[in-house]
Amino acid sequence: MKKFYSALLITFLIIGCSKDDTINEIEEEEEIVNLAPNNFDIEIVNISHDGATINWNEAVDPESDIVTYDIYLNQALVIENITELTYQFNDLQELTNYSGKVIAKDTNNNETTITFTFQTEKYYLKYLKRYDYGQVNYGTVGYAPGSPYSMIKSDGQNYIVAGKSAFPNGNGYRFFVSKIDYDGNELWKKFYDYQVGDSWRFKIGKTSTGFILAGHHHVLNLDNEGNVLWYKKIESYDIADGSAEIQSVKQDAQGNIFLVGGRGSEDPQVQQEAVLTKLNNSGEIIWEKVFKSSFRSFFNDLIIDSSDQLIILGSAETSGTTMEEYIQGPSSVEQIDFWVIKTNNEGEKIWENTFGDGKYDFPNQIISTSDNSFVVVGYGASLFKIDNSGNLVWSNTVLSTYNPTFSISETSDNGFVTTGKFDFGNYGALAISKYDSNGNLEWEKSYQESFNYLSGYSILVEDDGGYRIAGSSSKNYYYNDEKPYLLIFKTDPLGNHE
Known part of the structure; x- marks a missing residue:
């Protein structure tokens, strides 16, 4: 009888340890989640009749991954995978409203998107x-x-x-x-x-x-x-x-x-x-x-x-x-x-x-x-x-x-x-x-x-x-x-x- 109880106790201990290990593994997997780059600000400068320049501050990645940027204007991809924090649009139309976005990406393809809008100026001969x-x-x-x-x-x-x-x-x-x-x-x-x-x-x-x-x-x-x-x-x-x-x-x-x-x-x-x-x-x-x-x-x-x-x-x-x-x-x-x-x-x-x-x-x-x-x-x-x-x-x-x-x-x-x-x-x-x-x-x-x-x-x-x-x-x-x-x-x- 004593032998039976002893065997049963050992079994419960083994099962308990197995459950604890599983929980620890789950917790460890949750801690490994990779985050997207932080938010950033966009500034639009030098707006003219046919161009504009956008500047933005760096989108810092929480895991210190390398961040690159994709630029869209009116839903069309203009340039991708750049590391500069500025871009100049050329050959635009005067007195036209434009909208776009800058996408910051890390090496795991996590993305943060910031949008912008601007209107070009009237053309003046100068x-x-x-x-x-x-x-x-x-x-x-x-x-x-x-x-x-x-x-x-x-x-x-x-x-x-x-x-x-x-x-x-x-x-x-x-x-x-x-x-x-x-x-x-x-x-x-x-x-x-x-x-x-x-x-x-x-x-x-x-x-x-x-x-x-x-x-x-x-x-x-x-x-x-x-x-x-x-x-x-x-x-x-x-x-x-x-x-x-x-x-x-x-x-x-x-x-x-x-x-x-x-x-x-x-x-x-x-x-x-x-x-x-x-x-x-x-x-x-x-x-x-x-x-x-x-x-x-x-x-x-x-x-x-x-x-x-x-x-x-x-x-x-x-x-x-x-x-x-x-x-x-x-x-x-x-x-x-x-x-x-x-x-x-x-x-x-x-x-x-x-x-x-x-x-x-x-x-x-x-x-x-x-x-x-x-x-x-x-x-x-x-x-x-x-x-x-x-x-x-x-x-x-x-x-x-x-x-x-x-x-x-x-x-x-x-x-x-x-x-x-x-x-x-x-x-x-x-x-x-x-x-x-x-x-x-x-x-x-x-x-x-x-x-x-x-x-x-x-x-x-x-x-x-x-x-x-x-x-x-x-x-x-x-x-x-x-x-x-x-x-x-x-x-x-x-x-x-x-």
């Missing part, structure tokens, strides 16, 4: 192109210095740029006109050997047969290929007075041509007078009118409205300074303000007004706006809007960080974009600024190059919402292949050209 001002046969450079003062849209998607360029012998400056297409290709460049002296602003405008170019004391009527149809010298500006020059020109609906500018006055009590001249379409002078609002007056720009009335921008001394005070004291005795005059087609004044903020104001350009008002830019108060009766609507006296502003255009959102320059140290940067419809600064950008003076002279708004800027690049000394350049920037709506 570039910076450079053009020389012609050659010179003096000195060591071989290329002429110059400045592009005016740019207008021509036929189709072409543009006309006018400015001054040094004569080949270095004896002063002459006119140049270039025709440039939408993509920045220069179609032609022509030079006109009329001395423009130290003129610092002049304009080119469109006519029914081509273009009208005016500056210093010259007026040139050009056809669409830049050939001279007729030339007129305005004798009243050809005087021994360094301030005498024509600064702007426009043609009305009847073909009459209007010039504005200023010169020294024969009146002993007047230092400078503003001048408005009317020519017929053959260049013959119909009349010339002088405006002497004060001790110093000058006209800088004009526009002609749909009724062939003239809105003229200029500057005037407004503190009542006399010639005696001017001779005896410093120039700071003068208070120069913006001056806007509206006249009829015969030069008879309809209204006038002055605008300033206590600074010495220098006007540069006036434009008409979509709500039948006018906006002015320049130095000093720099940016202000007036209604059709000459009343101030708003004025922004604290603009961007640069001075001066040379050109302005209205944007599609009824705001404004300007260009000019920003001086820093011994050099300068070309500046572009965007303002809302009330003249508040939204953003600004500056383009600069080491040891160069850059300046923007004219800006136009393109049909795609971007901007076209005519500017210049120059420096004190040129080495090897360096030379002065006419610059054309084509930007997107945020002012980017790259």
Whole structure:
């Protein structure tokens, strides 16, 4: 009997040990389960009209396995088994929504998937192109210095740029006109050997047969290929007075041509007078009118409205300074303000007004706006809007960080974009600024190059919402292949050209 119980006890012990071993084996098998890589984050950067870049941080594997990545875009496998943490998509379509995923895999094919989405941007043609001002046969450079003062849209998607360029012998400056297409290709460049002296602003405008170019004391009527149809010298500006020059020109609906500018006055009590001249379409002078609002007056720009009335921008001394005070004291005795005059087609004044903020104001350009008002830019108060009766609507006296502003255009959102320059140290940067419809600064950008003076002279708004800027690049000394350049920037709506 004792033997039977002993055998039974041993049997139970053996069975118990077998069950414990089985449990341990199961537990050991459960502990060996291999885990997928950890989650990770994806960042989408550098989105353009035809590409985008995705970056992600490393998906760490719990067992320290090697992790590779597969990239899918719109459910299609793009690339697999890469170890890099970035990938660039190319050849995409503009304004298109894309979705995709990054799959992190370990060596046991355990996977972790993270999805992403993005939309490509609208395509904008963007570039910076450079053009020389012609050659010179003096000195060591071989290329002429110059400045592009005016740019207008021509036929189709072409543009006309006018400015001054040094004569080949270095004896002063002459006119140049270039025709440039939408993509920045220069179609032609022509030079006109009329001395423009130290003129610092002049304009080119469109006519029914081509273009009208005016500056210093010259007026040139050009056809669409830049050939001279007729030339007129305005004798009243050809005087021994360094301030005498024509600064702007426009043609009305009847073909009459209007010039504005200023010169020294024969009146002993007047230092400078503003001048408005009317020519017929053959260049013959119909009349010339002088405006002497004060001790110093000058006209800088004009526009002609749909009724062939003239809105003229200029500057005037407004503190009542006399010639005696001017001779005896410093120039700071003068208070120069913006001056806007509206006249009829015969030069008879309809209204006038002055605008300033206590600074010495220098006007540069006036434009008409979509709500039948006018906006002015320049130095000093720099940016202000007036209604059709000459009343101030708003004025922004604290603009961007640069001075001066040379050109302005209205944007599609009824705001404004300007260009000019920003001086820093011994050099300068070309500046572009965007303002809302009330003249508040939204953003600004500056383009600069080491040891160069850059300046923007004219800006136009393109049909795609971007901007076209005519500017210049120059420096004190040129080495090897360096030379002065006419610059054309084509930007997107945020002012980017790259």
